[in-house]
Amino acid sequence: MAAERYNAPVSEKHWQKVWQEADLFAASEDADRPKAYILEMFPYPSGRIHVGHSRNYTMGDVLARYKRAKGFNVLHPMGWDAFGMPAENAAMERKVHPGAWTNQNIGAMRDQLQSMGFAIDWEREFATCDVDYYKHQQKLFLDMLGTDLVYRKSSKVNWDPVDNTVLANEQVIDGCGWRSGAPVEQRELTQWFFRITKYADELLEALDGLDQWPEKVRIMQANWIGKSEGATIRWALDEDSTPNAVKATKIDEIEVFTTRPDTLFGASFLAIAADHPIARAAAEKNADLAEFCEECRSLGTSVADLESAEKKGFDTGIRVHHPLDPTWLLPVWVANFVLMDYGTGAIFGCPSGDQRDLDFARAYDLPVTPVILPKGEDTATFEIGDQAADGDGTMINSQFLNGLDPKAAFNEVVSRLEKMELGGQPVATRKTNFRLRDWGVSRQRYWGCPIPIIHCDDCGVVPVPDADLPVELPSDATFDKPGNPLDHHPTWSKVDCPKCGKPARRETDTMDTFVDSSWYYVRFTAPHADKPVDAKAAGYWLPVDQYIGGVEHAILHLLYSRFFFRAMSDSGHAPNSGASNAKDGRKKKQKASAEKLREPFAALFTQGMVTHETYKSSDGAWLPPEDVTLEGDGKSRSAKQTSTGEPVTIGPIEKMSKSKKNVIDLDEFIGNYGADTARWFVLSDSPPERDVIYTDVGVEGARRYVQRIWRLIGELEQKAAPRDTPKPTEFGPEATELRRAVHKTLHNVGRNIEGLRFNVAVASLYELANVLASAVQKSGNGHDWAMREAAELTVQMFAPMMPHLAEECWSRLGYNTLITNQPWPQAEAALLVDDEITIAVQVNGKRRDELKIARDASKEEVEAAALALETIHRAMEGRQPKKVIVVPQRIVNVVV
């Protein structure tokens, strides 16, 4: 028989060409077939695709090919999230235009994706930096502005005083600018915002309906939205301690938001943000306070930095009156952990009931009064140590609240405060607060979608008229100095006011790239339409049936998209419900509600990353794996640099990233092993939602399987019955055994692909290969027919995962059709169940033996058979069974 090796590079090129010429993956609306929109999060064109990236596209591709075989009309597009900072950095460092750099990267990465043999409709490809894409985005922006979903307000940015430029959080390292090293300041800029908070409740409520999303993502989003029921409480400033600078502002109270008004009698201080108006005013005449506020501001705008910094405060000297006891004065502190953006920018601290407040009180020697007595504690002996009592209990030391539980106390105290007045207004008001903030989208950068606005001295903010769209980026910008190139451009921003005709200025800020990725999945449904959304196409394809991407997008990208999709609908860009698919039963049910289709992604899957060891040379530079030679194994492993022979430090296993150089380039990989091996490898072993570690030996295993299957199919083909041999009416035991294994595997592979458990599908195909290997040695009644069936079904099973190899095998089996066009085979139900099964028999929960018995044996029969076992008797040691638990087809447990 032909023992030649499968030549992957040659075959793969061939079949890719065949598919392309047959135009197999072009999608079009077809109301007669159920649709499946499979989408992987589109990539940022960073330059090269590495094996890490290829994993989620492979998963999507397997699903797309599988759904196609199941008869679905599949949309599986690809595009580029092409705006963003790396292109601008490249422009500064290498003097290439961001557009040129980006397009070059896109070209290279498209080639790489195509060499993986993905079943993508390339006709629909676009990049978000294409004018034809972002002009529609400008239209969406304007329509949202028209429906009050967009507005301007002042907001803080990280400012590098040396480079005179705005810094992203990732460009701030230990409070200093990444290029200049200068301490970062905060600056207020007027910026554009999307009113995502308008949808806070809806976005939260709708999470319940996303039952095909991972629970953890829904929880994270719910926490991010952070709905909390509480109250605002107003505290009057004590006149004697209030400095004149504060009095001059006419502010005579501090409003705090709290979720725990019940602990009001445990209050020992108020803490306000460094940017609170009172803090600002007080700092004017207090140099020490001003310095402290400045210190708070130098922490930057990142919440993570703020909250993990040491908790610090500064006593302003100002005192406030307790709302329920005007003679009780509390100090007002400025604290670095209070955020101006959240609530009212002021809190009251109850140290006994909140760990952070307690730590703060202990550090600054503020009083600690317990107000909640935990269950099981005694009033007389209860004391707060270094643990706050933040649980349930009974109110104490709280006057009229004593004896109530916290929930009742909450209502009691708020009701009372609502009736009290301060300056003619109620002292307290019930309030629902959200942690979610409006989405600031202004970026002081060149490489993004221009915000289509004109600023006129007379008319103010003027939207660019539709007829003047698109506002295109100038191609002749310069990148030799820091700051926004659009600001530096000599002429671009100069424009006449569309209203009054006088000279005016264009907005030079561009949009956050998250805007680009918030609606690309809609655009894929009609990428060449002359409006942003073709309502009919969108109505047919949406929602995305399976969205696949990294967990790192669990909150921002996905929440922004959920918002943006709603905002599009509410500003006149809704998908047309009438276009929805009538033939699909499931769709029919959705049709009624499709009119208010609000969720863009019906199902979400978050896949893990591909990781790799990192290597560092003696001078601390990262080294790519191809320049590292490994020696020994286990504890004695060592490495040296191939090119220099210098010793190399083996670092931790980390996510493949360009910056650490621990990437395996896809081209190189495909050149060595072929696309199918790459596909098989990234699907193997690790569950798809978990990280997979790249190792050469793991790849070898995948490569061996490719060759092994190729050989096995060849051997089976040689010994099998000719094509179209009629199915025998009877099969011998060998043939039946083989057929059972094949059909069971078929059942499992389908089930596991559908559940995206690719590693399990792969394992069952490995198992099947072992069965096939022994089957080729056997013969018997009907066995040659069973071998042909086995060969054909096996090839069909792995076709979604290794499509090139499958085509090659299919043609070797004598077909001149494409396996890519074959329907998914149906497993024979009768072969899936065994007549006789093996169940375990336990005594007192310990397995002592197993029992072979007819599948449909009754409980009594199973029990009798189990008790008759000699081993069970021995294990019972003469004791009488107290109880015998029989779980049909599972287990018997004898309790003695």
Next chain:
RNA sequence: GCGGACAUGGUGGAAUUGGUAUACACAACAGACUUAAAAUCUGUCGAGCCUAGCUCAUCCGGGUUCAAGUCCCGGUGUCCGCACCA
């Protein structure tokens, strides 16, 4: 700091969701084929012991249950997100 996850042999992991723990793969070891190597094939492979068998093992400590890798409570460790990275 806050929020979310994860932890099973030397290694990646499986376990029909509470029912025979360690499927499948990798590595290792032994053997077959070969002048030799590669490739391929076969076998062994959680630990311990008084080895026809028994005991102990799913990060650590408790609990629920006839039965726990799976559920509950308390720890430890690792990873991810935290709003201008994409």
